[in-house]
Amino acid sequence: MAEGKxxxxxxxxxxxxxxxxxxxxxxxxxxxxxxxxxxxxxLHLPVSPSCNIQCNFCGRGFNKWAQVPGVAxxxxxxxxxxxxxxxxxxxxxxxxxxxxAGPGDPLASNHALRAFELVHERFPHLLLCVSTNGLRLIDxxxxxxxxxxxxxxxxxxxxxxxxxxxxxxTVVYGGQVMTGTQAASILISRQLEGIRKMNxxxxxxxxxxxxxxxxxxxxxxxxARATAEAGALRVxxxxxxxxxGFASCSAPTCDELQQAREAAEQHLEVFRHCQHCRADxxxxxxxxxxxxxxxxxxxxxxxxxxx
Numbered sequence: 001m002a003e004g005k006x007x008x009x010x011x012x013x014x015x016x017x018x019x020x021x022x023x024x025x026x027x028x029x030x031x032x033x034x035x036x037x038x039x040x041x042x043l044h045l046p047v048s049p050s051c052n053i054q055c056n057f058c059g060r061g062f063n064k065w066a067q068v069p070g071v072a073x074x075x076x077x078x079x080x081x082x083x084x085x086x087x088x089x090x091x092x093x094x095x096x097x098x099x100x101a102g103p104g105d106p107l108a109s110n111h112a113l114r115a116f117e118l119v120h121e122r123f124p125h126l127l128l129c130v131s132t133n134g135l136r137l138i139d140x141x142x143x144x145x146x147x148x149x150x151x152x153x154x155x156x157x158x159x160x161x162x163x164x165x166x167x168x169x170t171v172v173y174g175g176q177v178m179t180g181t182q183a184a185s186i187l188i189s190r191q192l193e194g195i196r197k198m199n200x201x202x203x204x205x206x207x208x209x210x211x212x213x214x215x216x217x218x219x220x221x222x223x224a225r226a227t228a229e230a231g232a233l234r235v236x237x238x239x240x241x242x243x244x245g246f247a248s249c250s251a252p253t254c255d256e257l258q259q260a261r262e263a264a265e266q267h268l269e270v271f272r273h274c275q276h277c278r279a280d281x282x283x284x285x286x287x288x289x290x291x292x293x294x295x296x297x298x299x300x301x302x303x304x305x306x307x
Contacts, residue, residue, distance in 0.1 A: 022204045022233060028096045029127060029151060041095035042129075043088045045081050045119075046072035046279045046296070047111045048104040053133050053187065054169040055157075056245030057210060060103050072103045072280040073296040081115035082122045084295055088282050091291040095282075098123070101131035101153075102279030107140045113147055120148035127151065131208070135173060135187055137194025145201040152198050153236075154191055155208040158216050159226040161185045166215050169245065192230045199231025206234040207268065211252045211260050213240070221263035228267040235268040237261050 028040055051060060060071065076084060089095055098119055106112035107130070116128050130144065131153040137144075144152065158164040164184035171183035178186065195205050207227045209220060216223075224235050237260045239252045252260070261270050282291040 021202075026204075029129065040097070041092045041284045042097040042099055042277075042281070043085060043092075043095050044102075044277065044279050044281045044292075045076055045084060045098065045100050045112075045115055046074070046103055047076050047078055047081060047100055047115045048102055048106045048109060048279075049075055049111060050108050051104040051133075052108040052135055052172045053105070053183075055133075055210075056167055056169050057212065057240060057243065059243045067278065071278055073292065074280075075103070076115075076296070078111050078114040078118065082118050085119055085123060085126070087295055088291065091294060092283050094284055095126070097127045097129050097151075099129035099131065101277070105133050105135070106130050107132045107136035107144075113140065113143055116147040116149055124148070129153065131155070133187070134191035134194050135171065136190075138190055138197055141194060141197040141201060144198070145203055149203060151204045151206065153206045153208055154195055154227075154232070155210070156188075156191050156223055156227055157210050157212070158184075158219055159188055159192070159223055160219060161188065163216050163219055164188060167210075167212065192226065195227060195230040195232055204234075205230075205232040206236060206271070207232045208236050208238055209260075209264070210238050210240055211257060212246060212249060213252050213256055214249050217252070217256060217260060220260040221266060224264035224267040232268060234271050235264045236271040237264055 085098060100106045100112040100115065112130060116130070119126065120128060128147070128149045129151040130149050132155070134154040134156065137152070137154065157167045161181040161184040164187060165181045168184060168187060169179065171178045171187050173183075173186055198205050205227075207223070209223050211217060211220065220237060227235070237257065239257055240246060240249060242249050242251055261272065264270055277285065278292065280292045280296050282295055283289050
């Protein structure tokens with residue numbers, strides 16, 4: 001009992017130090033703080049063309065209407081990112097964060113890092129944020145920090161290969177297409193390794209976890225504990241949008257979502273204001289108006305790459 005209390009105290013002290021180190025970032029990032037969520041803006045640049053895993057809940061692609069992650073009106077080339085940021089700041093001067101969250105995984109190609117490099121050179125005062133499945137995080141960690149990224153969000157839906165194997169259909173790694181628990185084990189290992197490395201490099205890590213009642217509802221606390229031990233500072237428990245491979249599943253109830261958040265909160269600070277933002281979102285998320293349609297080409301491509 002005494003040992004448990006000592007470890008709890010040490011863990012609390014480490015968390016307090018981390019919170020202090022990232023306090024300015026948390027106060028100004030609308031996806032880390034409830035206060036900033038209603039005050040500060042964020043811009044998502046849809047520059048990532050491909051993904052290296054296929055999650056069974058994911059519906060990536062191009063359209064103008066769906067309010068879900070992983071969709072955008074069109075794809076922006078990295079060299080066009082600075083012009084998009086300039087226009088976005090005209091439309092929404094409250095923007096403090098430029099993020100890349102799709103429509104593919106930002107680390108599956110070099111497009112996102114090139115865009116970040118150009119944006120950081122032109123707008124060094126803006127916070128840069130990337131959202132990834134984490135498969136290539138350890139490979140790209142040094143470059144992520146070098147181009148000025150201050151915050152990384154890693155989607156971790158389980159730390160048990162049996163559970164993750166039900167959520168992720170395929171993983172493309174080392175030139176091979178993998179499935180089942182083999183794919184899940186590699187993904188989990190590389191996610192945790194990448195989180196540790198980003199923490200060592202002084203980059204804040206937030207976890208996104210999709211709550212799938214039939215699959216991982218009992219496992220959310222384990223995800224939060226494992227990722228906290230690796231160095232994560234925040235967690236966002238996202239309710240499943242039933243579609244694709246999970247179209248027949250139920251979205252979590254309010255009670256199920258609250259229980260999952262309470263389990264996660266034993267280990268990490270929980271962000272509770274997520275709005276399932278698109279990969280081309282622009283504006284202050286807590287206010288509601290989205291300037292995305294005024295920024296991006298309305299022509300909708302009909303192809304998307306997984307692999």
